[in-house]
Amino acid sequence: MSEMIRVLRGNWTESRHRGHVAVVDASGALLHYLGDPFRPTFARSAMKPVQALPLVMSGAADRFGFGPADLALSCASHNGEERHRLRAASMLARAGLREDVLECGFHPPRHRESHHEVIRKGVELTPVFSNCSGKHAGMVATAAHLGEDPTGYSAPDHPVQRRILREVSAITGCPEQEIVYGVDGCNVPAYRLPLDRLALIYARLADPASISDRKRRGAAERVTEAMVTHPEMVGGKERFCTDLMEAFRGCLVGKVGAEAVYCIGDRQQGIGIAVKIEDGAERVLYAAAVEVLRQLEIGTQTGELERLSAYTRPEVKNMRGRVVGRIEPDFELRSGEPARW
Amino acid sequence: MSEMIRVLRGNWTESRHRGHVAVVDASGALLHYLGDPFRPTFARSAMKPVQALPLVMSGAADRFGFGPADLALSCASHNGEERHRLRAASMLARAGLREDVLECGFHPPRHRESHHEVIRKGVELTPVFSNCSGKHAGMVATAAHLGEDPTGYSAPDHPVQRRILREVSAITGCPEQEIVYGVDGCNVPAYRLPLDRLALIYARLADPASISDRKRRGAAERVTEAMVTHPEMVGGKERFCTDLMEAFRGCLVGKVGAEAVYCIGDRQQGIGIAVKIEDGAERVLYAAAVEVLRQLEIGTQTGELERLSAYTRPEVKNMRGRVVGRIEPDFELRSGEPARW
Numbered sequence: 104m105s106e107m108i109r110v111l112r113g114n115w116t117e118s119r120h121r122g123h124v125a126v127v128d129a130s131g132a133l134l135h136y137l138g139d140p141f142r143p144t145f146a147r148s149a150m151k152p153v154q155a156l157p158l159v160m161s162g163a164a165d166r167f168g169f170g171p172a173d174l175a176l177s178c179a180s181h182n183g184e185e186r187h188r189l190r191a192a193s194m195l196a197r198a199g200l201r202e203d204v205l206e207c208g209f210h211p212p213r214h215r216e217s218h219h220e221v222i223r224k225g226v227e228l229t230p231v232f233s234n235c236s237g238k239h240a241g242m243v244a245t246a247a248h249l250g251e252d253p254t255g256y257s258a259p260d261h262p263v264q265r266r267i268l269r270e271v272s273a274i275t276g277c278p279e280q281e282i283v284y285g286v287d288g289c290n291v292p293a294y295r296l297p298l299d300r301l302a303l304i305y306a307r308l309a310d311p312a313s314i315s316d317r318k319r320r321g322a323a324e325r326v327t328e329a330m331v332t333h334p335e336m337v338g339g340k341e342r343f344c345t346d347l348m349e350a351f352r353g354c355l356v357g358k359v360g361a362e363a364v365y366c367i368g369d370r371q372q373g374i375g376i377a378v379k380i381e382d383g384a385e386r387v388l389y390a391a392a393v394e395v396l397r398q399l400e401i402g403t404q405t406g407e408l409e410r411l412s413a414y415t416r417p418e419v420k421n422m423r424g425r426v427v428g429r430i431e432p433d434f435e436l437r438s439g440e441p442a443r444w
Numbered sequence: 445m446s447e448m449i450r451v452l453r454g455n456w457t458e459s460r461h462r463g464h465v466a467v468v469d470a471s472g473a474l475l476h477y478l479g480d481p482f483r484p485t486f487a488r489s490a491m492k493p494v495q496a497l498p499l500v501m502s503g504a505a506d507r508f509g510f511g512p513a514d515l516a517l518s519c520a521s522h523n524g525e526e527r528h529r530l531r532a533a534s535m536l537a538r539a540g541l542r543e544d545v546l547e548c549g550f551h552p553p554r555h556r557e558s559h560h561e562v563i564r565k566g567v568e569l570t571p572v573f574s575n576c577s578g579k580h581a582g583m584v585a586t587a588a589h590l591g592e593d594p595t596g597y598s599a600p601d602h603p604v605q606r607r608i609l610r611e612v613s614a615i616t617g618c619p620e621q622e623i624v625y626g627v628d629g630c631n632v633p634a635y636r637l638p639l640d641r642l643a644l645i646y647a648r649l650a651d652p653a654s655i656s657d658r659k660r661r662g663a664a665e666r667v668t669e670a671m672v673t674h675p676e677m678v679g680g681k682e683r684f685c686t687d688l689m690e691a692f693r694g695c696l697v698g699k700v701g702a703e704a705v706y707c708i709g710d711r712q713q714g715i716g717i718a719v720k721i722e723d724g725a726e727r728v729l730y731a732a733a734v735e736v737l738r739q740l741e742i743g744t745q746t747g748e749l750e751r752l753s754a755y756t757r758p759e760v761k762n763m764r765g766r767v768v769g770r771i772e773p774d775f776e777l778r779s780g781e782p783a784r785w
Contacts, residue, residue, distance in 0.1 A: 110703070110724060112486055112626035112627070112634060112636075113624075113625075113626035113627070115484070115486075115624060115626060115636055117486050117626075117703050117724065118703050118704070118721075118722060118723050118724035119722055119723060120723045121462075121723075143456070145453055145456075145458050206764070207763060207764075208762065208763030208764035208765070209763060210763050219563050222560050222563045222564055223563055223564055223566075225564075233763060283454075283456060284454075285453035285454035285456060285458075285768060285769065286453070286454070286762060286766060286768040287762065287768070288762045288763050288768070289762065289763055290762055290763070290764050290766065293453060295453075295456055362451070362458050362459050363459070380459075381459060381460055382459050382460060382461045382462075382723040382725055383451060383458065383459035383725075384723055384724075384725060421549065421627060421628065421629045421630065421631055422548060422549030422550060422551050422574060422629050422630055422631070423547070423548075423549040423631045424549070425627060425631065427626060427627040427628070427629070428626065
């Protein structure tokens with residue numbers, strides 16, 4: 104358990120957050136860490152690229168003409184902007200499905216202007232508004248393609264989720280029966296794995312050659328390429344996932360998970376990074392992730408990190424717009440394996 | 445530094461929060477604690493009752509006819525409901541001041557329905573919307589009463605803030621020159637004090653007889669009585685401060701501060717409680733505060749705590765309304781003084 108990042112008011116610490124980091128190569132070897140790199144961690148939405156693999160592997164994506172933007176939306180925790188909602192609806196339509204088949208529930212758009220517009224116009228919220236609507240559209244499309252009844256697809260024993268569990272196991276090397284899951288915000292299984300296994304997922308997405316199964320490898324390549332080609336579908340306006348992937352122009356794939364999980368795959372080095380803030384605070388997550396990149400010298404020489412300066416040491420402003428504090432990383436990654444007690 | 449409260453998904457820990465508690469009597473003696481009871485802590489809005497003392501002591505409250513509901517609003521981090529905004533505006537009007545004298549800035553109402561109404565009607569936000577507008581109205585009214593120019597009243601060297609610093613010092617016993625301050629969200633000084641000194645403030649509000657100065661004692665009595673008589677002005681709908689004080693019917697005075705500070709004064713025992721969640725997470729603060737009350741057996745025999753059951757071990761629900769986890773306190777208060785290293 105390590106101190107990771109501080110919130111300052113003036114020059115004084117007001118609050119502190121602990122965190123954990125695991126950096127691995129595509130063989131799973133631990134290269135760098137902070138805190139407990141084996142911390143059991145719910146991946147939450149950082150699992151979405153894996154959850155999208157059966158959509159490609161089953162042939163459903165090809166059958167329904169889902170292109171890169173659709174696959175990117177399948178991996179998204181999107182803002183609920185109109186472009187995201189329309190695309191999720193279009194995926195459903197192309198699969199011949201109605202929106203009410205979705206079991207994700209809904210919530211107001213995260214994007215502020217979209218949210219205000221919904222309130223102003225009195226628009227009724229429906230499942231496409233869910234930040235997970237692309238993932239769910241992919242899940243039901245896969246079921247429809249395979250001739251399965253999509254009803255109940257969010258339950259762990261439905262073939263949709265059993266296929267996904269198989270992929271989680273295959274890409275992480277964790278036996279299915281050892282993978283613990285809870286229920287996610289959008290009602291599907293939320294997988295809990297050691298943090299270094301989350302990093303391994305992203306190392307393998309970044310270096311698909313490390314995936315032996317040809318079909319799985321091809322799907323991982325397509326999903327990753329889709330995310331980096333359409334970062335605007337993965338998050339949206341003023342979202343770190345989008346800004347990170349735009350800044351790194353295809354070299355990094357990154358995805359947030361709820362409760363402050365961030366995973367990055369470096370496609371140039373073929374390594375994966377997983378960050379978990381112990382208390383689940385998103386407010387410090389991106390500054391922590393950027394600091395990890397800086398310490399690993401990813402994007403430091405080539406200018407990409409500079410484009411993320413808004414996330415680096417974010418200022419805390421008050422209601423008059425005055426800078427009254429800042430968020431400041433306060434850790435150093437260690438190399439190699441930690442001592443095991 | 446102690447583990448305090450966990451966020452579970454299913455039966456597994458997803459995130460964890462550390463915390464600190466100090467429980468003192470009105471002499472300042474430490475009765476119980478968790479973590480570091482002397483942790484330097486920005487009181488934030490938990491200081492508001494002290495910031496309201498000069499409003500009463502100066503005679504401004506009497507001069508402008510500020511009753512208990514007005515004084516309660518002066519101590520509030522209110523929801524921005526219409527009743528709060530109208531009262532703040534009325535206080536300004538009674539003091540012969542215009543709203544644009546306020547230097548607090550503004551933000552959308554915290555109360556969801558009020559916020560939506562503002563968006564639907566396209567209402568322009570103004571300083572009375574600030575959750576601190578009552579405090580600021582009290583500050584400028586005090587200046588006006590004393591014939592001071594209120595312009596710049598939010599700066600540390602303005603007489604308004606110098607009077608408040610004197611009160612902070614007097615009630616906590618900390619010399620003025622040792623009290624560190626930053627800038628608060630609403631632009632006035634935010635005081636940083638050892639956590640047990642925040643608890644002492646509330647012990648003294650709960651037991652004003654412990655305050656030797658007659659004028660200060662009378663003001664503390666009036667302010668505390670105003671808060672417990674008008675809890676709806678201190679917070680609003682679905683707010684812990686309001687629900688706590690309503691449940692305890694005058695026996696407890698409680699106030700939240702930003703970055704997860706909660707302070708309570710027990711008027712029956714004359715003790716004060718201060719809680720700080722290390723990472724500033726409000727989501728676990730109230731469950732932590734209620735657990736402290738339970739361990740101190742405040743409201744356990746007499747049924748008040750039962751009325752706060754929604755805050756006790758809050759359920760985590762997902763977007764389908766399904767219970768997928770819970771927030772669970774995981775600490776035991778210690779008695780007496782901690783060993784000093």
